[in-house]
Amino acid sequence: MNQCDTPEIPLLAYDAALDELISHLSTVPGVSQKPLMQALGEVLAETQQASINVPSVDNSAMDGYAFNTADLASAGATILPVSQRIAAGFTGAKLAAGTAARIFTGAPIPEAANTVIMQEQVELENNTISFHTRPEAGNNIRPAGNDIKAGHTILQKGTRLRAQDIGLAASVGLQSLPVFDKIRVGMFFTGDELVEPGQALAEGQIYDSNRYTLYGLLKSLGCDIVDLGLVGDTLEATKKAMLEASAKADLVVTCGGVSVGEEDHVRIAIEQLGQLHLWRLRIKPGKPLAFGQINHTAFIGLPGNPVSVFATFCLFVCPLIKTLQGRNWQKPVGIPVVAGFDWPKPDSRREFLRARLEPDEEGRLVARIYPNQDSGVLTSTVWGQGFVEIAEGRTLKAGDKVDYLPYAQFLD
Ligand code: AMP
Numbered sequence: 001m002n003q004c005d006t007p008e009i010p011l012l013a014y015d016a017a018l019d020e021l022i023s024h025l026s027t028v029p030g031v032s033q034k035p036l037m038q039a040l041g042e043v044l045a046e047t048q049q050a051s052i053n054v055p056s057v058d059n060s061a062m063d064g065y066a067f068n069t070a071d072l073a074s075a076g077a078t079i080l081p082v083s084q085r086i087a088a089g090f091t092g093a094k095l096a097a098g099t100a101a102r103i104f105t106g107a108p109i110p111e112a113a114n115t116v117i118m119q120e121q122v123e124l125e126n127n128t129i130s131f132h133t134r135p136e137a138g139n140n141i142r143p144a145g146n147d148i149k150a151g152h153t154i155l156q157k158g159t160r161l162r163a164q165d166i167g168l169a170a171s172v173g174l175q176s177l178p179v180f181d182k183i184r185v186g187m188f189f190t191g192d193e194l195v196e197p198g199q200a201l202a203e204g205q206i207y208d209s210n211r212y213t214l215y216g217l218l219k220s221l222g223c224d225i226v227d228l229g230l231v232g233d234t235l236e237a238t239k240k241a242m243l244e245a246s247a248k249a250d251l252v253v254t255c256g257g258v259s260v261g262e263e264d265h266v267r268i269a270i271e272q273l274g275q276l277h278l279w280r281l282r283i284k285p286g287k288p289l290a291f292g293q294i295n296h297t298a299f300i301g302l303p304g305n306p307v308s309v310f311a312t313f314c315l316f317v318c319p320l321i322k323t324l325q326g327r328n329w330q331k332p333v334g335i336p337v338v339a340g341f342d343w344p345k346p347d348s349r350r351e352f353l354r355a356r357l358e359p360d361e362e363g364r365l366v367a368r369i370y371p372n373q374d375s376g377v378l379t380s381t382v383w384g385q386g387f388v389e390i391a392e393g394r395t396l397k398a399g400d401k402v403d404y405l406p407y408a409q410f411l412d
């Protein structure tokens with residue numbers, strides 16, 4: 001048992017740690033108005049209402065013929081001359097009694113018509129239609145306001161704008177939206193053993209992968225990045241990088257050097273430069289995680305192991321970033337699924353296994369885990385599509401219920 005596991009120094013549980021982290025943060029406030037296409041992926045700063053109905057008028061859902069059900073024959077075929085033609089984008093005249101209007105999808109229903117019959121259901125001869133069916137009033141008509149009613153809320157403040165969101169904004173005529181300014185995240189990576197890809201590896205060296213993982217994760221959440229690259233394992237270098245990053249960014253994320261070894265300087269640096277709010281968590285992977293602040297800049301030190309970086313980013317950095325961004329995010333909710341594996345050894349820490357859902361022999365989806373769950377095995381994050389969450393002290397048999405958390409719930 002190492003120092004972190006002794007009962008005298010209890011490790012902080014996942015939920016408590018997350019609540020603690022969030023309690024120290026507030027939204028970075030700047031707002032700017034951006035054209036819809038530039039607003040994509042940004043966070044909406046004000047709730048939006050529609051100023052018009054969508055559609056604005058009753059219109060046809062089909063290519064066909066508009067008429068009034070009062071003109072249906074009392075028996076036998078209904079026969080109606082076609083008195084006008086209305087294409088989408090044009091407004092017809094009031095429909096003459098006893099006639100039909102040729103109409104196309106999206107075209108406004110003419111006054112005095114109350115139904116549309118599909119063109120496939122009529123016979124057309126000499127500009128006259130005949131049919132035997134008895135359509136009802138309202139058939140194939142999309143009423144005004146069917147999608148959106150004027151005055152109603154269309155998009156909530158705090159929404160990260162997706163394709164369908166900017167599409168909806170466009171549908172009510174908005175050409176730009178107020179969005180929160182992007183947050184700036186500073187990052188650096190500690191470890192004298194690290195070299196960048198492209199260089200030859202000397203003995204004892206490894207390639208720096210965390211920088212690329214973290215870059216991708218931050219980009220996928222729409223952050224601006226201040227990348228300070230590799231930093232050597234000295235307290236001086238660590239403090240210098242930390243000061244520079246915190247001066248330039250709203251949040252600083254580092255990898256490595258956060259444990260209790262003599263080469264781990266991150267925690268001490270943060271204690272000397274600012275405040276350490278939290279350190280050491282009862283989770284696996286990712287026990288030695290440090291959270292604090294330097295002046296007004298939040299700081300989170302992730303462990304160096306590549307899987308820990310990916311997992312703790314999802315579990316902690318994502319909620320942190322979403323809070324700073326002003327998003328109205330919710331804690332990811334585990335999807336209850338059937339375990340397709342045994343987990344015989346309980347752990348005092350909550351485990352987040354790299355997993356994915358696959359059909360079993362009967363076609364039911366079950367959670368399978370990557371066979372090697374070591375925190376250095378980055379392949380597990382690539383193979384996996386989510387985490388299986390295993391509570392502290394729990395064992396499992398195949399067939400038991402477990403919670404599955406898709407990566408996408410964190411990185412959306
Ligand atoms: P540390 O947290 O600094 O003790 O690092 C834990 C493990 O992660 C060590 O095996 C490191 O070599 C490895 N590691 C740290 N930083 C990186 C990085 N940027 N890329 C890949 N592996 C790393």
Ligand code: MG
Binds near residue numbers: 191256257263
């Ligand atoms: Mg290190």
